[in-house]
Amino acid sequence: MLKRIAVFVSGGGSNLQSLIDGVNSGEIKAEMAAVIASSSKIFAVERAKIHNIPCFVMRKRDFSSLDAMYDEIIAILKERNVDLVVLAGYLTILTPNIIEAFRGRIINIHPSLIPKYCGMGFYGLKVHEAVVAAGEKESGATVHFVDEGADTGKIIRQERVPVYPSDTAETLAARVLEVEHRILRETVKQLVEADLPSKSEVCK
Numbered sequence: 001m002l003k004r005i006a007v008f009v010s011g012g013g014s015n016l017q018s019l020i021d022g023v024n025s026g027e028i029k030a031e032m033a034a035v036i037a038s039s040s041k042i043f044a045v046e047r048a049k050i051h052n053i054p055c056f057v058m059r060k061r062d063f064s065s066l067d068a069m070y071d072e073i074i075a076i077l078k079e080r081n082v083d084l085v086v087l088a089g090y091l092t093i094l095t096p097n098i099i100e101a102f103r104g105r106i107i108n109i110h111p112s113l114i115p116k117y118c119g120m121g122f123y124g125l126k127v128h129e130a131v132v133a134a135g136e137k138e139s140g141a142t143v144h145f146v147d148e149g150a151d152t153g154k155i156i157r158q159e160r161v162p163v164y165p166s167d168t169a170e171t172l173a174a175r176v177l178e179v180e181h182r183i184l185r186e187t188v189k190q191l192v193e194a195d196l197p198s199k200s201e202v203c204k
Helices: 014-025 043-050 066-079 096-101 125-133 169-193
Strands: 003-009 030-037 055-057 084-087 106-110 138-145 155-162
Touching (some): 003 014, 003 169, 014 043, 043 055, 066 096, 084 169, 125 169
Parallel strands (some): 003 030, 003 084, 084 106
């Protein structure tokens, strides 16, 4: 039986698109079960619609607390029989209830070489601005498991890219994004082919 993936998004969704392409091509032997979006106005929502993937917009302001929002998301994921959760440019911090419900089944892609330039405040272009400002010679992307900290979970895979003296945050971001797409797709492929814990052990 094919594993089922949910992707959490807060922006344009290019990493989501990379995963959709991987599934549609047969490279990733899985099904896209759901997209969880933090806003209805992001292009990632349109990507989900184009590919007929059920999309659920879950906004913090619509709930009494983050815990309440994630309780609702957990219910959606259980109903959709989700095996693996992928954070792909998702900017809302997860709360312990969803981390515990999917322990060892939530991964994140981050645009730096963790432990550098990660944690609270380091997201999107801010990461690349900091890398360029510091005069780093290399940067890259990291796929890691998600735990209760901010970008502190076990690293699954990293890949480096050079930082050139002429780089701006935007040119570096474009170079890193190409790596993000590939290593996220390849990591998801490996994970869905692995022996993951049964749903009964994960969704409680």
